[in-house]
Amino acid sequence: MNQGFDKETFKKSVIYNVKNLFRKTIDEASPEQVFQAVAYAVKDVIIDEWIATHKEYEKQDAKTVYYLSMEFLMGRALGNNIINICAQKEIKEVLDEMGFDLNVIEDQEPDAALGNGGLGRLAACFLDSLSTLGYPAYGCGIRYRYGMFKQKIENGYQVEVPDNWLKDGNPFEVRRSEYAMEVKFGGYVDTEWEGHNNHFVQKGYQSVMAVPYDLPIVGYGNNVVNTLRIWDAQPINTFSLEAFDKGDYQKAVEQENLAKNLVEVLYPNDNHYAGKELRLKQQYFFISASVQRAVKKYLEKHDDIRKLHEKVVFQLNDTHPTVAVAELMRILIDEQGLSWDEAWEVTTKTCAYTNHTIMAEALEKWPIELFSRLLPRIYQIVEEINRRFINEIQKRYPGDNEKIKKMAVVYDGQVKMAHMAIVGSFSVNGVARLHTEILKHQELKDFYEMMPEKFNNKTNGITQRRFLLHGNPLLADWVTDKIGNEWITNLPHIERLAVFADDPKCQQEFMNIKYQNKLRLAKYIKEHNGVEVDPRSIFDVQVKRLHEYKRQLMNILHVMYLYNQLKNDPNMDMVPRTFIFGAKAAAGYRIAKKTIKLINAVADVVNSDKSINGKIKVVFIEDYRVSNAEIIFAAADVSEQISTASKEASGTGNMKFMLNGALTLGTMDGANVEIVEEVGEEYAFIFGMSSDEVISHEKNRDYNPMTIFNEDQDIRRVLMQLINGLYSPEDSELFRDIYNSLLNTKNSDRADTYFILKDFRSYAEAHKRIDKAYRDEKWWAKAAMLNVAHSGKFTSDRTIEEYVKDIWKLEKVKVEL
Numbered sequence: 118m119n120q121g122f123d124k125e126t127f128k129k130s131v132i133y134n135v136k137n138l139f140r141k142t143i144d145e146a147s148p149e150q151v152f153q154a155v156a157y158a159v160k161d162v163i164i165d166e167w168i169a170t171h172k173e174y175e176k177q178d179a180k181t182v183y184y185l186s187m188e189f190l191m192g193r194a195l196g197n198n199i200i201n202i203c204a205q206k207e208i209k210e211v212l213d214e215m216g217f218d219l220n221v222i223e224d225q226e227p228d229a230a231l232g233n234g235g236l237g238r239l240a241a242c243f244l245d246s247l248s249t250l251g252y253p254a255y256g257c258g259i260r261y262r263y264g265m266f267k268q269k270i271e272n273g274y275q276v277e278v279p280d281n282w283l284k285d286g287n288p289f290e291v292r293r294s295e296y297a298m299e300v301k302f303g304g305y306v307d308t309e310w311e312g313h314n315n316h317f318v319q320k321g322y323q324s325v326m327a328v329p330y331d332l333p334i335v336g337y338g339n340n341v342v343n344t345l346r347i348w349d350a351q352p353i354n355t356f357s358l359e360a361f362d363k364g365d366y367q368k369a370v371e372q373e374n375l376a377k378n379l380v381e382v383l384y385p386n387d388n389h390y391a392g393k394e395l396r397l398k399q400q401y402f403f404i405s406a407s408v409q410r411a412v413k414k415y416l417e418k419h420d421d422i423r424k425l426h427e428k429v430v431f432q433l434n435d436t437h438p439t440v441a442v443a444e445l446m447r448i449l450i451d452e453q454g455l456s457w458d459e460a461w462e463v464t465t466k467t468c469a470y471t472n473h474t475i476m477a478e479a480l481e482k483w484p485i486e487l488f489s490r491l492l493p494r495i496y497q498i499v500e501e502i503n504r505r506f507i508n509e510i511q512k513r514y515p516g517d518n519e520k521i522k523k524m525a526v527v528y529d530g531q532v533k534m535a536h537m538a539i540v541g542s543f544s545v546n547g548v549a550r551l552h553t554e555i556l557k558h559q560e561l562k563d564f565y566e567m568m569p570e571k572f573n574n575k576t577n578g579i580t581q582r583r584f585l586l587h588g589n590p591l592l593a594d595w596v597t598d599k600i601g602n603e604w605i606t607n608l609p610h611i612e613r614l615a616v617f618a619d620d621p622k623c624q625q626e627f628m629n630i631k632y633q634n635k636l637r638l639a640k641y642i643k644e645h646n647g648v649e650v651d652p653r654s655i656f657d658v659q660v661k662r663l664h665e666y667k668r669q670l671m672n673i674l675h676v677m678y679l680y681n682q683l684k685n686d687p688n689m690d691m692v693p694r695t696f697i698f699g700a701k702a703a704a705g706y707r708i709a710k711k712t713i714k715l716i717n718a719v720a721d722v723v724n725s726d727k728s729i730n731g732k733i734k735v736v737f738i739e740d741y742r743v744s745n746a747e748i749i750f751a752a753a754d755v756s757e758q759i760s761t762a763s764k765e766a767s768g769t770g771n772m773k774f775m776l777n778g779a780l781t782l783g784t785m786d787g788a789n790v791e792i793v794e795e796v797g798e799e800y801a802f803i804f805g806m807s808s809d810e811v812i813s814h815e816k817n818r819d820y821n822p823m824t825i826f827n828e829d830q831d832i833r834r835v836l837m838q839l840i841n842g843l844y845s846p847e848d849s850e851l852f853r854d855i856y857n858s859l860l861n862t863k864n865s866d867r868a869d870t871y872f873i874l875k876d877f878r879s880y881a882e883a884h885k886r887i888d889k890a891y892r893d894e895k896w897w898a899k900a901a902m903l904n905v906a907h908s909g910k911f912t913s914d915r916t917i918e919e920y921v922k923d924i925w926k927l928e929k930v931k932v933e934l
């Protein structure tokens with residue numbers, strides 16, 4: 118309950134907004150218009166807290182974390198903000214009285230999809246936790262005109278549709294033109310002698326104005342509102358006669374185009390580096406603006422820039438913001454007049470880096486030619502960082518040229534962003550225990566040996582406010598009913614549910630809630646896919662970005678295998694199963710897109726085959742995104758987390774499923790390891806090779822899938838069905854490339870790189886265990902409840918407290934209104 122919240126005032130505010138924004142009375146307004154009006158009314162409440170929060174920060178001169186990220190996958194704001202100002206009950210009532218359903222109103226809001234997947238959503242969960250815990254923070258990113266594309270499925274294929282999320286404006290944002298910053302690209306560096314040292318000046322450049330838009334990040338019930346600051350690009354001087362006079366016509370046009378193109382669209386690659394010039398421009402654009410602004414803000418209240426690290430910390434969300442290291446050096450040296458050593462000391466006490474992947478194709482390496490042409494001054498600094506670091510390596514490992522080759526920041530004509538991030542930061546962290554161990558002992562072994570003190574683990578987490586309180590109100594209310602509401606801000610408290618796990622009445626209640634949530638998802642699927650699914654079947658769900666290492670292919674091959682068994686024996690005893698997929702594929706990732714087509718092709722055949730009595734259904738949910746994810750997690754019985762061990766840094770979907778009472782079917786990869794540790798191996802379905810086994814096969818190159826293909830008749834049959842037209846009668850060659858990816862007959866080194874055939878039998882066995890376990894309704898209810906009860910570790914509140922204690926060293930702030 119929100120003490121200060123007045124229903125009547127709020128109602129008036131909504132009516133006033135409808136009038137003022139749309140020239141309408143409330144009963145004339147469309148749901149979309151009511152959404153806008155309600156959002157502005159909520160913003161009105163938030164703004165006061167927002168102002169009060171920043172007053173308090175100034176008063177306390179509090180240290181601030183700047184979370185620098187190319188991605189913030191926020192989803193919808195309205196429902197979350199209403200929950201966090203603790204006015205849900207009241208606003209629901211107000212809307213009821215006016216004849217509107219809050220759910221319908223919330224549904225009008227487009228998702229803010231300024232991210233691809235896990236990394237972007239993690240940033241969003243972190244902001245929620247930072248505000249809820251009362252820590253001073255800015256998220257800094259880009260205000261992409263177009264976010265993650267919308268996915269349409271046409272004839273079974275993914276079609277990408279632009280996501281024009283700002284079409285009707287964004288009620289929550291505030292444009293802060295007074296904080297605009299100039300960002301410079303290209304040109305050359307002039308060296309001017311200043312009597313005792315050189316001064317470096319960038320000349321002949323093109324520049325843009327970075328204009329910030331602020332979004333409020335509301336803490337839960339504590340009056341704290343932090344800021345997500347996303348930068349828009351504006352041309353510096355729009356066409357002026359002056360430009361014509363100087364003959365700079367060409368340059369004026371180019372600057373205008375630069376500003377227009379810069380923030381146009383989010384690159385839709387997940388875990389894959391694309392060396393595009395515009396991407397590097399985007400990176401430098403938002404980093405230069407954010408770092409310049411942070412330094413300026415610091416200097417408004419402090420005079421010694423050498424103590425910047427006492428008030429500011431920059432957290433680099435993967436290598437994408439790594440130019441921050443060189444940009445801060447540039448500002449400190451060229452603009453603040455520090456010596457190299459002084460500047461380096463400040464920089465390496467201010468920057469910290471998080472690694473999110475070990476996938477080789479995700480490593481950012483920029484060609485020197487591109488990098489130095491676009492960022493000439495920054496490149497000089499990178500070269501000097503490299504030169505000095507190589508000196509360090511030589512001091513430590515005299516004569517060891519291998520070390521230089523493996524560790525240099527600039528090598529082989531490329532700038533290696535991960536190496537710069539490690540060298541320029543005081544902290545390097547992985548995102549799950551196993552992932553951090555692999556970093557320390559495999560991927561980043563040399564760096565760990567040279568600077569072990571930098572390395573640490575921060576196991577990811579998720580916010581229970583969005584993924585339980587908002588996404589699953591039935592379960593949230595039930596939990597609160599049983600144990601009180603402390604879990605909302607202290608998730609480990611949810612452990613107290615464990616005592617109810619054996620209670621038959623509680624089991625009944627719990628399973629009934631799951632059933633209601635399955636009905637809600639079934640309705641969504643019927644409306645969006647036109648497919649009927651049986652809410653009494655097991656909802657077996659894999660939702661995440663489409664990537665070969667995540668092995669959606671293994672999942673659908675197993676469905677094909679099960680279907681074969683049913684065709685052999687239509688009376689086969691099995692619990693009806695609904696296999697639910699949701700995934701976007703990067704627009705240029707051909708085999709991933711083909712996998713989507715395969716899933717839909719299998720769905721077509723299986724769903725329309727009456728002979729199997731509806732025992733298997735396959736559903737591909739179009740346009741998987743934050744808003745429908747909330748509905749999907751709530752309805753899941755089984756959570757598929759089946760990446761090739763060692764490949765998934767952490768995973769966070771796995772935690773959202775667990776929190777909503779789904780059982781994990783997974784490999785010992787990423788955070789699955791810790792999930793199983795918390796809930797107990799007997800309440801999860803674990804299968805497949807360990808990361809050590811995978812890594813060993815990769816090293817020894819001793820795996821050949823052909824052996825399995827030749828010896829296992831069931832697997833052979835499934836693979837043959839990829840190329841005999843069973844699922845593609847029009848073109849039996851359609852899935853040949855998928856077949857080849859598993860069984861490259863010419864080059865077994867490039868066959869089944871993700872060990873799908875190797876893990877297949879073990880996966881199928883685990884599915885059998887699920888079928889058996891689900892028949893024991895009491896056991897299943899107990900297991901699901903224990904998953905919820907033991908999900909406490911995986912709150913992003915815990916993750917943030919660890920970042921604060923080990924890396925950021927922030928102080929909590931209290932805001933009184």
Ligand code: 26Q
Nearest residue numbers: 235236386388389390391473765766767768769
């Ligand atoms: C890089 C260069 C150019 C274009 C795009 C990119 C790019 C974009 C996004 C590279 C990687 C990403 C996203 C990575 C990501 O989402 N990683 C996930 O991070 C999660 C949060 O830590 C983990 O839980 C997942 O395991 C990890 O895959």
